[in-house]
Amino acid sequence: MKDFEAVIGLEVHVQLATHSKIxxxxxxxxxxxxxxxxxxxxxxxxxxxxxxxxxxxDFAIKLGLATNCKIMxxxxxARKHYHYPDLPKGYQISQYDKPICLAGHVNVRVGGDVKRxxxxxxxxxxxxxxxxxxxxxxxxLVDLNRAGVPLVEIVSEPDIRNAEEAGAYMRQLRQIVRYLxxxxxxxxxxxxxxxxxxxxxxxxATEFGTKVEIKNLNSFRYVEKAIDYEIERQxxxxxxxxxxxxxxxLWDDVSGETRSMRSKEYADDYRYFPDxxxxxxxxxxxxxxxxxxxxxxxxxxxYRRFTNTYKLDPYIVELLxxxxxxxxxxxxxxxxxxxxxxxxxxxxxELFGRLNKEGTNLTECPVSPENLAQLVKLIDDGTISGKIAxxxxxxxxxxxxxxxxxVETKGLRQVSDSGLxxxxxxxxxxxxxxxxxxxxxxxxxxxxxxxGQVMKDTQGKVNPTLLNELLKKTLDS
Amino acid sequence: MAITExxxxxxxxxxxxxxxxxxxxxxxxxxxxxxDYVEQLSKIPTEGVKPTSHVHGVTNAFRDDVVKxxxxxxxxxxxxxxxxxxxxxVPKIIG
Numbered sequence: 001m002k003d004f005e006a007v008i009g010l011e012v013h014v015q016l017a018t019h020s021k022i023x024x025x026x027x028x029x030x031x032x033x034x035x036x037x038x039x040x041x042x043x044x045x046x047x048x049x050x051x052x053x054x055x056x057x058d059f060a061i062k063l064g065l066a067t068n069c070k071i072m073x074x075x076x077x078a079r080k081h082y083h084y085p086d087l088p089k090g091y092q093i094s095q096y097d098k099p100i101c102l103a104g105h106v107n108v109r110v111g112g113d114v115k116r117x118x119x120x121x122x123x124x125x126x127x128x129x130x131x132x133x134x135x136x137x138x139x140x141l142v143d144l145n146r147a148g149v150p151l152v153e154i155v156s157e158p159d160i161r162n163a164e165e166a167g168a169y170m171r172q173l174r175q176i177v178r179y180l181x182x183x184x185x186x187x188x189x190x191x192x193x194x195x196x197x198x199x200x201x202x203x204x205a206t207e208f209g210t211k212v213e214i215k216n217l218n219s220f221r222y223v224e225k226a227i228d229y230e231i232e233r234q235x236x237x238x239x240x241x242x243x244x245x246x247x248x249x250l251w252d253d254v255s256g257e258t259r260s261m262r263s264k265e266y267a268d269d270y271r272y273f274p275d276x277x278x279x280x281x282x283x284x285x286x287x288x289x290x291x292x293x294x295x296x297x298x299x300x301x302x303y304r305r306f307t308n309t310y311k312l313d314p315y316i317v318e319l320l321x322x323x324x325x326x327x328x329x330x331x332x333x334x335x336x337x338x339x340x341x342x343x344x345x346x347x348x349x350e351l352f353g354r355l356n357k358e359g360t361n362l363t364e365c366p367v368s369p370e371n372l373a374q375l376v377k378l379i380d381d382g383t384i385s386g387k388i389a390x391x392x393x394x395x396x397x398x399x400x401x402x403x404x405x406x407v408e409t410k411g412l413r414q415v416s417d418s419g420l421x422x423x424x425x426x427x428x429x430x431x432x433x434x435x436x437x438x439x440x441x442x443x444x445x446x447x448x449x450x451x452g453q454v455m456k457d458t459q460g461k462v463n464p465t466l467l468n469e470l471l472k473k474t475l476d477s
Numbered sequence: 478m479a480i481t482e483x484x485x486x487x488x489x490x491x492x493x494x495x496x497x498x499x500x501x502x503x504x505x506x507x508x509x510x511x512x513d514y515v516e517q518l519s520k521i522p523t524e525g526v527k528p529t530s531h532v533h534g535v536t537n538a539f540r541d542d543v544v545k546x547x548x549x550x551x552x553x554x555x556x557x558x559x560x561x562x563x564x565x566x567v568p569k570i571i572g
Binding site: 025026036043054076083131133140282 | 491492533536540541547548554556564565567568569
């Protein structure tokens with residue numbers, strides 16, 4: 001096992017979040033009744049012509065720029081031929097020798113290290129329809145709503161060496177397309193799909209082994225499990241004297257194994273040629289510059305900025321930069337009150353915890369960044385204690401109200417008046433002579449009991465630092 | 478230009494066509510004739526000519542990302558020989 005290394009390349013299909021299809025006017029929405037989003041182009045009716053949706057090209061250029069690709073000044077749409085009922089034309093419109101983007105890379109964090117994974121290309125293509133194979137009857141049902149939904153395919157270099165890197169790479173791509181707002185990143189609905197090319201070779205070998213393609217890995221977990229399984233299977237075949245057959249395999253999550261799907265012998269003969277119905281795509285500098293202006297801060301940049309500027313823990317930064325929505329929320333809060341560490345903690349523990357519990361997310365969050373910043377400010381300037389802040393936070397989450405208002409109306413302001421605190425201490429001491437005795441006899445552990453009692457009597461409003469100080473003085477005197 | 482029977486069989490398979498012996502021979506002859514005809518083009522000197530994929534000299538025809546009305550299902554189902562539960566019905570295909 002340790003004499004071998006795996007060589008892995010991923011092809012990731014990303015469904016673009018346009019309103020209409022790539023070459024037709026029907027909607028791209030999912031979940032509609034079957035065949036309600038079709039039109040002459042989608043159905044491949046004779047005499048109709050495809051026209052490219054300009055936003056598709058904008059999105060592809062945006063992705064290309066975000067992944068350090070070369071944007072090609074001229075690219076061509078090509079026909080890829082195969083017969084399948086969910087593909088009415090008998091060919092899929094894709095790109096072949098002149099794709100829109102070439103030669104990019106993304107940096108992926110694996111363990112503590114950063115690994116650069118090269119991108120061979122990004123090209124445009126159309127999705128196929130969906131077929132349902134019935135068990136009871138010898139028929140399949142075809143729904144063409146998805147046919148013609150725009151995709152980009154991101155093809156990586158064979159730079160990936162194990163399942164962990166593959167998973168990290170795919171998560172990184174999902175994060176990027178979501179930051180760019182070009183794909184909803186919904187894995188369950190197939191907005192991001194992955195095929196993995198896996199081969200193994202003896203360590204030190206320069207030639208690649210025979211590769212096997214694993215199709216349709218539509219979750220991070222499937223990608224990782226399928227690759228792990230496939231690497232072991234291939235090493236097993238080779239070490240027991242067999243040879244790897246070039247083939248397409250499917251991941252079966254129920255049995256936890258990949259199984260052979262079909263021989264590639266014929267499937268490979270796609271007879272690509274330039275689609276005469278679609279004109280060459282010419283992209284000039286102005287176009288690229290205009291798209292560049294729409295690029296947001298990318299996850300990698302946000303990660304670096306949060307780490308360097310705010311000196312936050314890497315794990316916290318990971319959580320804060322997972323989504324653009326979260327990083328903007330954090331930025332906004334910090335711009336109003338400069339305590340990044342505390343704000344980061346409130347977001348990643350209390351806020352995320354509560355959102356999780358309610359099964360909702362930041363888009364529907366009742367606590368605005370302004371209010372969260374104000375809450376932390378109230379703690380920092382001693383108006384409320386950290387403990388009371390949690391009560392205030394709960395109230396903010398319930399009502400969407402501002403913390404200052406809640407503190408005032410509920411009378412939660414922290415008591416830092418030494419006189420008042422002494423009064424409370426004295427009352428507790430008078431009421432508990434036995435505990436005072438045991439404290440004086442050396443059982444200093446009961447100190448906590450006194451703190452608890454005073455807090456209880458004052459509804460937790462007493463400044464804890466001051467309380468500790470005064471209590472100790474009183475008891476020791 | 479001679480085309481082998483194997484090639485004809487392969488093309489038939491790629492096109493999802495079943496050919497009997499007689500049809501196979503006929504196709505072989507016809508495809509060979511077509512290829513011979515097109516073969517004349519290879520006599521034209523093309524050195525220094527840039528490969529051309531489109532002859533119009535026009536580029537960049539786009540549409541805006543605007544959704545328009547789709548065809549009603551009642552119309553769509555009329556073009557299908559078999560249409561059930563809102564779907565096109567085809568002989569079972571195994572993925």
